[in-house]
Amino acid sequence: xxxxxxxxxxxxxxxxxxxxxxxxxxxxxxxxxxxxxxxxxxxxxxxxxxxxxxxxxxxxxxxxxxxxxxxxxxxxxxxxxxxxxxxxxxxxxxxxxxxxxxxxxxxxxxxxxxxxxxxxxxxxxxxxxxxxxxxxxxxxxxxxxxxxxxxxxxxxxxxxxxxxxxxxxxxxxxxxxxxxxxxxxxxxxxxxxxxxxxxxxxxxxxxxxxxxxxxxxxxxxxxxxxxxxxxxxxxxxxxxxxxxxxxxxxx
Numbered sequence: 001x002x003x004x005x006x007x008x009x010x011x012x013x014x015x016x017x018x019x020x021x022x023x024x025x026x027x028x029x030x031x032x033x034x035x036x037x038x039x040x041x042x043x044x045x046x047x048x049x050x051x052x053x054x055x056x057x058x059x060x061x062x063x064x065x066x067x068x069x070x071x072x073x074x075x076x077x078x079x080x081x082x083x084x085x086x087x088x089x090x091x092x093x094x095x096x097x098x099x100x101x102x103x104x105x106x107x108x109x110x111x112x113x114x115x116x117x118x119x120x121x122x123x124x125x126x127x128x129x130x131x132x133x134x135x136x137x138x139x140x141x142x143x144x145x146x147x148x149x150x151x152x153x154x155x156x157x158x159x160x161x162x163x164x165x166x167x168x169x170x171x172x173x174x175x176x177x178x179x180x181x182x183x184x185x186x187x188x189x190x191x192x193x194x195x196x197x198x199x200x201x202x203x204x205x206x207x208x209x210x211x212x213x214x215x216x217x218x219x220x221x222x223x224x225x226x227x228x229x230x231x232x233x234x235x236x237x238x239x240x241x242x243x244x245x246x247x248x249x250x251x
Contacts, residue, residue, distance in 0.1 A: 044200040045222055051201045053230070055115060056182040060174050062120030063181075067127025068170060072158050074128070075135030082132075089125045097122055101184055105193045115194055119181050127173050134166045176238035179231035186227055202227050 074085040092100075101118050108114035138144065139162065147157050163170075188194030189203025197204055202223040209219035 044205060045202070045226060048200040048202045048205055048223065049226065049230075051195060051199065052182050052185060052203075052227075053178075055112070055119070055185045055195075055201075056178045059116050059119035059181040059185070060123065060177040062116055063122075063124040063177060064127055064170060064174050066120060067124035067173075068131050068163060068166075070124070071128035071131030072135050072163055072166075075132040076139055076154070076158055076162065078136075085128070085132075089128055092121070092125050098184065098187055101188060102191070102193060105188060110193060110196055112195065115185065115188065118188075119184055122184060123177050123180060127170070127177070130169055130173060131163075131166055134169055135162050138162050138165055172238055172242045175234060175241055179234040179238075182227065182230060182234075 070085050070088075074082040095103075101122050104118040104121060105114060108117060135158075139157075144157060144161055147161055152161075185194055185201065186203030186206070189201045190207045192204075192207065195201040195204055197208065205223040206220050209216070209223070212219050
């Protein structure tokens with residue numbers, strides 16, 4: 001299925017390219033340039049999609065690892081450990097998201113790795129809160145009591161008994177968190193502290209296009225539309241996953 005998709009995609013691009021060259025040769029009319037500004041700009045948009053998507057996915061994976069770990073520990077142990085982790089989460093939530101990300105990037109410096117860290121630290125709190133609540137409910141179940149009675153270790157109970165039963169919640173949170181990470185990356189790159197040129201990302205492309213906005217607005221519009229479509233698509237996909245994986249919504 002995947003090979004057929006790429007074959008059809010390559011064929012479509014080849015046909016569009018051939019038609020465009022024919023229009024240029026016979027009518028001196030560049031269809032691709034009219035829509036996208038230039039072929040080089042189109043190629044940067046396509047390459048920028050890989051950068052933006054990879055940053056969104058990796059940052060959300062980092063946030064999920066941190067959030068699931070701290071949320072599961074806080075929910076299972078309770079008491080002082082839960083209080084300490086909850087206070088840490090409240091501190092992270094006290095700052096506006098974008099300003100907090102800008103502060104982290106200013107402290108760590110520019111770079112893709114630092115961007116992963118900043119976005120991961122920015123979005124782990126919601127995951128931790130959701131997993132904490134789920135674990136607090138699950139740890140009172142009979143199968144967890146049976147595991148304790150059989151002498152299972154705390155690590156085994158958390159990793160084998162609790163976290164796997166939160167998997168549907170984790171999947172939905174990751175899917176819904178990716179568009180947020182893409183938006184934050186685009187905002188930071190637009191402000192000049194995210195992905196740095198010449199590496200293209202949708203955010204720094206919009207920033208660079210400000211110079212041409214009066215006579216080439218398409219340079220700003222197309223990356224913005226790409227961000228909008230990607231964010232909406234991930235949100236719709238996440239809502240669908242939530243409806244499919246949550247048994248309460250099925251009933």
